[in-house]
Amino acid sequence: MEAPRQENGADEQKNVLVRAGRVRIPTIFYAVGTLLVLVLLFALGNRNFLSFYNLNTIAYYAAILLVVGLGQMCTILIGAIDLSIGGLMSFVSVLFIVAVKAIGYWAFPLCILTGVLFGYVNGNILTRIRIPSFIATLGTGGIMTSFALLVSPLPVVAPADRYGILSIVNGSFLGIGNLLVLTALVFLFFYVVLRFTVLGKSIFYVGSNITMSWMSGIDIVKTRNFAYILSGVGASIAAIFLSCGQFGGDPTLGKVYILGSIAAVVVGGTALTGGTGGPVNTVIGGFVLSVMENGMNVVGVNAYFQQSILGAVIIISVFLTFDRSKVSMIK
Amino acid sequence: MMSTTIAESRPILDLRKVSKSYPGVVALDNVDFTVHPNEMVGLVGENGAGKSTLMKILIGLVQPDSGTFMLRGQAAALKDPSDGARFGIGMVFQDGSLVPNLSIMENLFLCHEIGFRKFGFLSRRDMRTTAEGLLEHVKVHVSVETPIAAVTPAVRQMVEIARLLWLSRLYGQTNPILILDEPTTVLTEGERDTLFAILRDIKKEASIILISHRLQEIVENSDRIVIMKDGKNVSEIGAASAVITEIEQAMVGHAFSADRYREDEQGVPGDEVILKVDNLYKKGAFEPISFTIRKGEIVSLVGLVGSGKEEICRCLNGLERADRGAVILGGKKLVAGSPRDAVASGEGHIPIDRRSEGLALGMTVAENVNLLVLGRLKNVGLVSPARERKNAERWIDECRIKTPSSSTLCANLSGGNQQKTVIAKWLSSQVKLLVLDHPTRGVDVGAKDDIYKLIRNLAREGIGMLIMCDTLEEDIGLSNRMQVMKDGRLVKEVECPPKGKPSPRDIIGLIV
Numbered sequence: 001m002e003a004p005r006q007e008n009g010a011d012e013q014k015n016v017l018v019r020a021g022r023v024r025i026p027t028i029f030y031a032v033g034t035l036l037v038l039v040l041l042f043a044l045g046n047r048n049f050l051s052f053y054n055l056n057t058i059a060y061y062a063a064i065l066l067v068v069g070l071g072q073m074c075t076i077l078i079g080a081i082d083l084s085i086g087g088l089m090s091f092v093s094v095l096f097i098v099a100v101k102a103i104g105y106w107a108f109p110l111c112i113l114t115g116v117l118f119g120y121v122n123g124n125i126l127t128r129i130r131i132p133s134f135i136a137t138l139g140t141g142g143i144m145t146s147f148a149l150l151v152s153p154l155p156v157v158a159p160a161d162r163y164g165i166l167s168i169v170n171g172s173f174l175g176i177g178n179l180l181v182l183t184a185l186v187f188l189f190f191y192v193v194l195r196f197t198v199l200g201k202s203i204f205y206v207g208s209n210i211t212m213s214w215m216s217g218i219d220i221v222k223t224r225n226f227a228y229i230l231s232g233v234g235a236s237i238a239a240i241f242l243s244c245g246q247f248g249g250d251p252t253l254g255k256v257y258i259l260g261s262i263a264a265v266v267v268g269g270t271a272l273t274g275g276t277g278g279p280v281n282t283v284i285g286g287f288v289l290s291v292m293e294n295g296m297n298v299v300g301v302n303a304y305f306q307q308s309i310l311g312a313v314i315i316i317s318v319f320l321t322f323d324r325s326k327v328s329m330i331k
Numbered sequence: 332m333m334s335t336t337i338a339e340s341r342p343i344l345d346l347r348k349v350s351k352s353y354p355g356v357v358a359l360d361n362v363d364f365t366v367h368p369n370e371m372v373g374l375v376g377e378n379g380a381g382k383s384t385l386m387k388i389l390i391g392l393v394q395p396d397s398g399t400f401m402l403r404g405q406a407a408a409l410k411d412p413s414d415g416a417r418f419g420i421g422m423v424f425q426d427g428s429l430v431p432n433l434s435i436m437e438n439l440f441l442c443h444e445i446g447f448r449k450f451g452f453l454s455r456r457d458m459r460t461t462a463e464g465l466l467e468h469v470k471v472h473v474s475v476e477t478p479i480a481a482v483t484p485a486v487r488q489m490v491e492i493a494r495l496l497w498l499s500r501l502y503g504q505t506n507p508i509l510i511l512d513e514p515t516t517v518l519t520e521g522e523r524d525t526l527f528a529i530l531r532d533i534k535k536e537a538s539i540i541l542i543s544h545r546l547q548e549i550v551e552n553s554d555r556i557v558i559m560k561d562g563k564n565v566s567e568i569g570a571a572s573a574v575i576t577e578i579e580q581a582m583v584g585h586a587f588s589a590d591r592y593r594e595d596e597q598g599v600p601g602d603e604v605i606l607k608v609d610n611l612y613k614k615g616a617f618e619p620i621s622f623t624i625r626k627g628e629i630v631s632l633v634g635l636v637g638s639g640k641e642e643i644c645r646c647l648n649g650l651e652r653a654d655r656g657a658v659i660l661g662g663k664k665l666v667a668g669s670p671r672d673a674v675a676s677g678e679g680h681i682p683i684d685r686r687s688e689g690l691a692l693g694m695t696v697a698e699n700v701n702l703l704v705l706g707r708l709k710n711v712g713l714v715s716p717a718r719e720r721k722n723a724e725r726w727i728d729e730c731r732i733k734t735p736s737s738s739t740l741c742a743n744l745s746g747g748n749q750q751k752t753v754i755a756k757w758l759s760s761q762v763k764l765l766v767l768d769h770p771t772r773g774v775d776v777g778a779k780d781d782i783y784k785l786i787r788n789l790a791r792e793g794i795g796m797l798i799m800c801d802t803l804e805e806d807i808g809l810s811n812r813m814q815v816m817k818d819g820r821l822v823k824e825v826e827c828p829p830k831g832k833p834s835p836r837d838i839i840g841l842i843v
Contacts, residue, residue: 213691
């Protein structure tokens with residue numbers, strides 16, 4: 001705790017002005033600025049970066065990251081984290097293809113319901129058994145990874161006669177891929193829930209000050225469970241999108257999205273300490289990462305170098321967007 | 332007598348024309364500040380007057396933009412608080428800067444243990460002997476092995492003072508300068524007296540800067556009073572000739588209402604009983620207790636810390652579970668240990684620590700004000716941003732919260748305005764009963780009056796209130812009726828009609 005900051009408003013007010021000048025309004029602008037700078041750099045590096053084909057590629061990659069990132073964001077907003085999305089995505093990925101073979105269109109609601117139930121279990125381990133989310137979700141994620149391998153140790157391929165079902169995601173309408181439309185709908189869903197519903201808004205209160213929320217009568221158990229349900233929904237939808245795009249399920253596909261989703265959320269300016277940030281931030285964060293991944297390939301950055309540049313960009317973005325003055329201790 | 336000798340001696344600390352500005356705000360504007368050896372200087376000013384910036388400069392936490400800083404006759408440039416320790420100047424912070432899970436002894440010597448090294452290891456025996464001597468000096472009789480978390484705030488404070496004295500001795504400085512920032516807010520009446528007795532004793536070997544909102548104790552204890560306003564030191568008076576109302580006037584710049592607690596606005600409570608506490612009992616905290624609060628009535632719960640009054644309040648709000656008995660609010664028995672049920676039944680709670688229990692500091696004023704009523708601000712099933720803004724603006728207006736806009740972060744408001752935000756939150760949810768736990772703690776004079784006014788308005792609107800105040804005068808001034816507690820029992824009920832308030836002296840006899 002920072003001791004001398006209690007009541008004597010003078011410094012506090014001054015700090016705030018410093019803060020206001022540097023962070024309050026521009027948080028999102030910094031993220032947008034980073035994105036624009038990256039786009040400009042890559043466009044200068046290779047004109048084809050801005051070609052319709054390449055933008056489409058970026059959008060497809062970003063779509064998946066966004067959907068899983070929006071879910072992850074909900075757990076980060078309450079000051080927790082969800083490391084189990086990797087396991088869940090792997091499991092849903094194979095489950096979806098198996099289910100499409102067996103029950104056709106019903107695979108969609110089945111998989112989303114799986115995400116809801118799994119999120120609810122995660123939430124309860126945190127809220128009722130009171131195990132820190134970092135450990136709890138590390139554990140449940142491991143369990144789900146095993147389940148995925150038990151369902152199918154090898155990637156499963158969707159039979160060609162079921163491609164029609166997959167075209168809900170893979171198809172396009174008037175030149176716009178369905179995947180992009182569906183992603184926009186997912187975003188809209190998260191936006192409306194977090195901004196315009198009581199339960200969604202409670203996520204911000206609980207993340208900002210859980211003691212105050214409890215004392216003010218907010219149901220902190222329900223709110224946190226809800227955040228995990230949203231995370232489960234995001235991850236399962238992302239897994240469905242991936243399986244459709246690959247015409248098959250892969251029991252190991254989720255792993256990369258654990259840290260990817262956290263990076264997308266944090267790069268967008270949502271603080272790991274909870275309470276601040278939101279869906280728009282996450283969209284921008286997701287695009288920053290996707291543009292990086294794609295752009296470095298397009299301009300021909302040495303593959304061995306890419307990870308280190310990506311790491312540097314994550315640190316720089318968080319430096320610009322995350323309001324460190326509000327957090328007394330950085331851990 | 333004393334004051335002439337002080338004036339003649341060379342100042343130990345001498346600040347001339349010190350200025351400090353932050354982007355957009357001038358925190359200190361050509362401030363002069365001196366401290367003489369063996370002197371207790373009282374420093375007063377409203378929140379935001381620049382007191383804490385000045386103190387941060389003194390201990391090296393903040394560097395001034397301009398001005399001279401003479402310490403013990405030589406120019407000093409403190410880069411950080413450890414420099415401060417080397418120059419024999421240090422601060423006892425409002426909320427403590429000790430490590431709770433370490434023992435008193437370990438805290439005393441933290442980061443400076445090197446002197447106790449023997450053959451490369453720290454000698455615990457030497458440390459213990461020294462620590463015991465230090466505690467003896469500040470008259471604390473607790474084992475030096477006790478963890479800080481297990482001792483009272485009064486003992487913690489003494490440990491901090493002992494540490495500062497020891498540090499200055501370690502660095503070979505005589506007459507250290509101790510800065511005490513609101514030292515008495517966490518103390519009971521008795522502990523306050525002990526603190527000042529010890530400080531008077533310490534004054535023989537040190538200088539003390541005392542910051543406090545309680546002007547009474549400033550006037551009683553300091554040799555000289557420095558009054559700050561808007562980043563300038565506006566006046567300096569010898570304590571012998573100080574009058575509280577004059578100090579208040581210098582602090583706020585306008586005369587403070589003579590009727591301090593707006594007693595002329597005190598109304599007559601209605602007949603309808605809002606809250607009925609029926610044989611409420613919690614083992615180890617309080618014996619079976621019964622009382623009622625009527626519509627528009629302000630009942631104050633007084634007693635020493637540890638008399639059980641805090642626990643009663645926590646049980647009323649559902650923050651703790653009573654063992655037996657019932658809390659009946661508006662005819663409905665509350666579920667024990669459920670703040671949700673208490674809130675849903677129309678009970679509000681202004682907590683003692685608004686920063687950690689009353690507000691989401693990182694969220695906007697509007698979001699804080701609307702927290703309880705979001706469900707009512709819906710339009711076609713969704714919370715309507717327009718209605719949110721309208722509701723927030725209405726209550727910002729009604730509670731006179733000074734904020735640039737409804738979308739300002741709560742962290743950016745002053746203590747008084749934060750407190751008004753907490754009150755606004757409960758008012759907008761139309762509470763029947765409000766429990767106010769030290770509602771004016773850490774709030775400056777001007778904002779205090781606003782809060783008194785609000786409390787009177789609430790009573791007029793028929794809200795019942797249970798109140799616990801910082802001072803007995805405030806309790807007596809505000810309430811219709813007092814419930815006096817001692818050792819977990821209600822010992823007496825005292826009526827407090829507007830004309831015919833009991834004197835604090837009558838009440839204090841019942842408490843101790």
